[in-house]
Amino acid sequence: MSQSNFFKGFMEDTLEQVMSSYADELHGTAASVVDPETGKHALVFVRRIGKDGWVIHTSGSPAFARALEQRLGLNKGEVHGMNEPANRERLVYLAHASEDKALVKPLAEGLMRRGIKVWYDNWEIGYGDSLRRKMEEGLGDCTHFVVLLTETSIRKPWVNEEIDAGLMSAVEGSAKFIGLRHNLPLSSVSPFFKTRLTPEFQPGEEGLDALSGEIYGVSKKPPLGEKPRYVQSHEPGSTWAASARTVAEYFVRNSAHAQPMDPQASYAEIQQETGLPMPDVRIGVLDLIGAGLLEKQEYFGGEGHIWPKSDMFVTFDADFMDWDPEKDARDLAVHLTNLDTDQADANEVGLALGWKPRRFNTAAAYLVSARVVKPIEYMSGDAYWPCGFMMGDELLRFVRSL
Template identity: 45%
Template sequence: MIKFTHNGRPFDASRFAADIEAKAIALGMQALEEKARGAAASIVDPETGHHADVFVDRLSGNRVAIRTTGSPAFARLLEKRLGVDPGKVQVMNAADGAPHPKVYLAHASEDKDRVRPIAEYLMANGVDVWFDEWEIEPGDSLRQKMEEGLGAMTHFVVVLTEKSIAKPWVAKEIDVGLVQQVGGKSRFVPLVVDLDPAKLSPFLQAMLFLKIDPASEADLKGLVDRLHGVSRKPALGDAPRYVQTAPSGLEGWSPAAIAVGKHVVETSAHALAVDPVATLEDLTASLDIATDDLRIALLDLKNGGYLREMNVPGHYAPQPALFVDFDEAFMPFSPSEDARTLANRMVTGEERAADTKRLAETLGWEPRRMNSAICYLERVGAIKSRHALASAPWRAVQLVRTDETLRFARNHD
């Protein structure tokens, strides 16, 4: 008699199905995480000019939370790139219009008199502080109350003194605060009070800490500014005229990525899958941009789904999204407007499957323009395309009208 096993146990159909479902969900969640991180890595924060950190955390119920240290403007760009509703990307410590920062104030009990003025100043300046003597009543569970405070915080603030660095309980709280920071749930803020930084652990010495005097209003104000996200930088002036502003629709891309995208669409003969093939060497020769900036630009465009790296490393081919967005900015036609025109022509025609070449001739479009409109409709899922090996210079030999084509045409009538 043959006995079947699964994962080392006798085969059970229901358990087997549950395992398959769990693995499928895990793969789906992983794909979602990779998509979010890839999209985020390609966006430059319009308020800082830098790439922001993005955290993708798994939640119960097969859900994910996406959080960023970037600005609200960065979060909105990321939502647009991911195709999710506004507000789905959470901004950590957002300032204007955001809830007050919530601080868990870790300290040694012997330092209570020195820590209390810090807590009172923070509370008076819009920072909600979890301070044990304010939160724990007689009969309360100490552990439960501390877990509640740790779970709700946006910032973990630890007061480091000669006494606190020797306390095992404070060390445990620090561990929790660091885990929360790594997971993107809060920020870790060490305060050094009357302590030689050389006595800190090597790990804490490597972190950016604040030396603070609880009796100094200037020091306390600096802490409040940091918790509220007030920048120490001077006000940002106007950019010089020679700095190119990102064209409409391309906000969030670095100047180098915009230059690469512009070069690709302007040198593409027909907007086909390998038209053109870009390499770092070719781009370096064609564009007056530093090599390292070009490397990051190619990585950004690849992570964003605008370029794909071919089987030969260092060779990049355009994706439909590149033609859709960058043609809109730099070509003498509009893929979005042409897509509406093409969809309307298809839904009013008699044939369900239309010949691409004949459609283009009817509209008076060259292959380059027609293919860009096809990219747009394919990207929004409004048509089905039929391909053939000898279809060049067209992206498809036939375009098939579907119910999605009808809906697209009516929505943009």
């Protein structure tokens, strides 16, 4: 070993011992500080950056970080919290080789245009500034460490030191590590990078959009849609099967006036509208026919049509519409009683209550089905059904019981 190499090695060992001793001293002082918010000792991490730099992180509160800075004689912001708030301002530390400036400067400018602050050495280091000091500040503050991997940069010792610091920040959870390859095959990078996602960076707006999306955490997944009705769970407390409720909802929502035979549909039309598998459509229809809420007409050579009875809307409007047929029926009964007559015209009553036929007809069907009033039916072409009411003592008894 030559004399120069001997002394170089001796100096490096001595420096290492001095730095290690200094780290122990820093940690010992920091560990004696109590978090003013919890009254407990918080964890403190003193991490080496490069040959003679340090960064301090803590799991304690922001108040603890400020107390550490005061105790250690550091400037505000030099002790970093390990759990940054969700709205932490995004700051990219951009590591690169000086030979790649022509590629890196547009990259830095493009991120800035997209609202992302960038630590770029040409912008941060001025005359008389300490290069290492400035880099340590940038590394300590960054939320994202981005390194441009090129044939030139991967051979630069300085860039490799920055990469080590960036990896340390990623391990501590204070920054996300992003490696971008440019004209560099994956086979040329170190084994470490081969185990991480290192996409090929394409200069230009498309590449910048992809990078900024990654930094902002924009999900690449499509929006999560609603699950199909046929996989929805059973309605708690309901005595109806999920398939019957889905078929009922189809008729309730697609009826113009809540009249019998409004609307009419085939099995195929119900399936297309609801997304139910055909066996569930048929079983749901069967359940509702059995309950007296649907009717079906079979045609020779075809499957026929299915339509609702008035009681379909009485039973299910409260589940799928903006009104409650039971409450509306009580209000309608009181109104009919107050007319003090034995007959009433449905159109006049509906207009007086301010209800459109779709809502009025369900309340009317409720009273008719319960035998509270008798319907007057004739071909009028009017949207209100029934056309009128005959009222007797049944109505009086119903209102008295409210």
